[in-house]
Amino acid sequence: MGAGGPGGPGAVKPQADGVFDRDVFLLRQQLLKISEKYDVADEQGKKLVFVERPAHLLRNVGAILAGIAAAAVVGMGFAVLADMAKGSAYESVLGMFAVVGAFVALFAVGIALSAKRHVTFYRDQTKRAKLLEVLQDRKWQPITATYTVRDAAGRTLARLWKNYLYNLIRKRWYVKAPDGTTLYLAKEDSVILSLLRRLIGPLMGILRTNFIIVRGDSEDVVGEFNRKFTILDRYVLDLKADRNRLFDRRVALALGVMLDTGERR
Missing domain, CATH: 1.10.287 (Helix Hairpins)
Known part of the structure; x- marks a missing residue:
């Protein structure tokens, strides 16, 4: 956990690459594209990462x-x-x-x-330098969906898992270690709001879906994933609550992208 415990004082865990060494990521989905593409930027709007999920049309x-x-x-x-x-x-x-x-x-x-729809994270839109990838484990995932997060060298960092039946009430995405241990959980911000979203739909974006990210099976909040109040697909992944950066930012960013593309939003 680190010397200071979750969110407490202590050494800040270094990240694997400078582009991930931060607490806030801005995600913007590119419009009018057959494949799903995202630009990831810092708080000042400087582009950090280019993300692509081919449609294989x-x-x-x-x-x-x-x-x-x-x-x-x-x-x-x-x-x-x-x-x-x-x-x-x-x-x-x-x-x-x-x-x-x-x-x-x-x-x-x-x-x-059919083709599996993997997600690849590149340093920029030239796609010459791969940073990360999220692999769709199975083509047909009727009840549960699992994705493997790997670094550029092919090492498994984590697995993302969700159950479509659970999502009928409140959407949840689990972040698991390679051994299956639950590390983090992303869930809709409110049970009441999640039920309203199911009943009356997005309502012109007013009831946009936001997530809170907690540690393991606890209620210790480490971050949020919020959709900005715009007609475009723009999101903020805010991990300031995880001050020691114990949550690997590569896995956190992979989770953020899947909270959009994995939910077909």
Whole structure:
């Protein structure tokens, strides 16, 4: 924890790179882009990091078309068999298999051929120097979603985890150590506000989604992730409460980006 404990006096933990050696990050999503792109700046607006999450549009469209083709082949195959078994006890069973098989083929082929959407952090928009990456662990994540945060050398720093069922009430993102220990938790700022957001929607941005970040299973707040009151996607990751910088700023910034792109906001 450090000599002073969480938030108390003590040595400030040095960060791995100077661009992360700060407490406040401003995030701005670039508009009118197929892929998701962010500029990360300091409090004065100086750009520090460029972030990109490719959409892989052509590949994913191709995966959908291949899935549709596979569904048609499987469905037609069972339909032919059902027609051949017309009047027998197998006709209805084969007809059901035609429908179910088509859906299974659609999803199986579509998911198998689609691309994972990783997030990469670069020193600037030239993309020559990679600083960090967030890897999508699985293509299909219907209930839980996990992402691995790695440094430029490929070393695992942390894992980000969320459960879509929990998010029905209050959105939560867990930051876990490589061994699975929960280090931090980002959750919506208020249960009441989170329920209102579900019921009446964003309401023209008035009920914008903000998060507080706490340490482990405690209520010890180390930071906030707030959407600025604008029509554009602009956010502030404020970690001033973590004065000793025990929360690795690389992981914190990865979490901040995922609180936007991972929530499809």
